Structures are given as structure tokens and as C-alpha cells.
Amino acid sequence: MKVIDTAIPDVKIIEPDVFSDERGWFMESWNHKSFCKQIANREFVQDNQSLSHRGVLRGLHYQTSPFAQGKLVRVITGSVFDVAVDIRKSSKTYGRHVAVELTAENKKMLWIPEGFAHGFLALEDNTIFTYKTTGYYNKESERSLHWKSPVLNIEWPSLEDINVNEKDSSAHFFNY
Numbered sequence: 001m002k003v004i005d006t007a008i009p010d011v012k013i014i015e016p017d018v019f020s021d022e023r024g025w026f027m028e029s030w031n032h033k034s035f036c037k038q039i040a041n042r043e044f045v046q047d048n049q050s051l052s053h054r055g056v057l058r059g060l061h062y063q064t065s066p067f068a069q070g071k072l073v074r075v076i077t078g079s080v081f082d083v084a085v086d087i088r089k090s091s092k093t094y095g096r097h098v099a100v101e102l103t104a105e106n107k108k109m110l111w112i113p114e115g116f117a118h119g120f121l122a123l124e125d126n127t128i129f130t131y132k133t134t135g136y137y138n139k140e141s142e143r144s145l146h147w148k149s150p151v152l153n154i155e156w157p158s159l160e161d162i163n164v165n166e167k168d169s170s171a172h173f174f175n176y
């Protein structure tokens with residue numbers, strides 16, 4: 001796999017090795033040894049999967065310490081505009097974000113360590129998003145940041161209808 005740096009040192013884009021032949025293609029979607037050697041020494045405890053219609057925006061979500069989750073995210077079908085916001089107050093990149101298009105075609109993955117708010121905008125119908133987390137879901141510690149927080153300057157794709165649920169629509173805005 002190829003590991004690509006982003007504007008935030010701890011956040012990495014992963015391009016898996018894809019082996020194509022006349023039958024189709026094969027790739028390792030997860031390899032513990034390779035991940036620990038090339039990215040970070042982490043154990044994952046939960047796999048999540050969601051299906052979103054075009055225009056659905058989920059996030060920006062995070063769990064407060066000690067329930068913060070690292071996430072290894074990717075798209076199985078469709079495509080998303082994926083965003084990770086650094087909310088680690090001691091970080092030099094506090095308040096900055098990484099945005100990357102993850103698609104079934106490009107097979108890119110994004111490693112988002114603990115201490116980030118995460119969300120995505122589905123760019124196609126039937127977008128299946130799947131991710132591994134380093135911590136279990138903990139509803140009581142879950143928080144949301146408003147996806148349109150002005151100070152974050154996230155340049156979301158301008159889809160005609162963006163569908164955000166009540167929880168995310170009423171999220172608080174990020175402020176330094």
C-alpha cells in the first residue's frame with residue numbers, strides 16, 4: 001500500500017495495492033502488520049457501515065476522551081467528500097482539516113487518529129461507507145460540530161440538496 005501525507009501530519013491517505021486481472025480485481029482492505037509498520041500501532045475493535053443517498057451529510061462527529069476513536073475509513077460503493085477536523089487543543093494544526101474524495105473507484109482510505117471530528121457528504125446515491133474504529137461506540141460521549149462552522153472554512157461540494165439530520169443540524173459551531 002502507498003501512504004500519502006496530508007496537511008495534518010497524523011492524518012494519512014492510503015492507496016491500497018490493487019491486483020487486476022480478467023476476472024476483476026483484488027486488494028487487501030486491511031492488514032494489521034502493514035498498518036502498524038507504515039501508519040500507526042493501533043488495534044481496531046469495531047467495524048461500521050452505512051448507506052447514504054446523494055446529498056446526505058453525516059457529521060461532524062467525535063467522542064470525548066477517554067472514548068475517542070481513531071477511524072480508518074473507505075467507500076465500498078459510490079463516493080464521498082470526507083472531512084477530518086483536528087480538535088486536539090494542544091495540536092499545531094488545531095482547527096485545521098483534511099478533506100479528500102473517497103470513492104469506490106479510487107479505493108482510497110483515510111486514517112484519522114483519535115482527537116478528530118469526522119464527517120462526510122455522500123456524492124452519489126447508494127454510497128456505502130465503511131470504517132474501523134479503535135474504540136467502541138459510546139453514545140454518552142458523542143458530540144457533534146456543525147458542518148458549516150465558519151471558522152473551519154470547509155469547502156463542501158455545492159450539491160443542490162444537502163440532507164442533514166436534526167442532531168447534526170442543531171450542532172454547535174466550532175470556535176477556537
Ligand SMILES: Cc1cn([C@H]2C[C@H](O)[C@@H](COP(=O)(O)OP(=O)(O)O[C@H]3O[C@H](C)C(=O)[C@H](O)[C@H]3O)O2)c(=O)[nH]c1=O
Nearest residue numbers: 048050058059060061062071118119120136137138142
Ligand atoms: C456510530 C454508531 C451509531 N450507532 C447507532 C446509533 C443510532 O441509533 C444509529 C445511527 O447513528 P448515527 O446517526 O450517529 O450515525 P452516523 O450519523 O452515521 O454517525 C457516524 O457519523 C460519522 C461519519 C462518524 O464518523 C461517526 O463514526 C458516527 O457518528 O446507529 C451504533 O449502534 N453504533 C455506532 O457505532
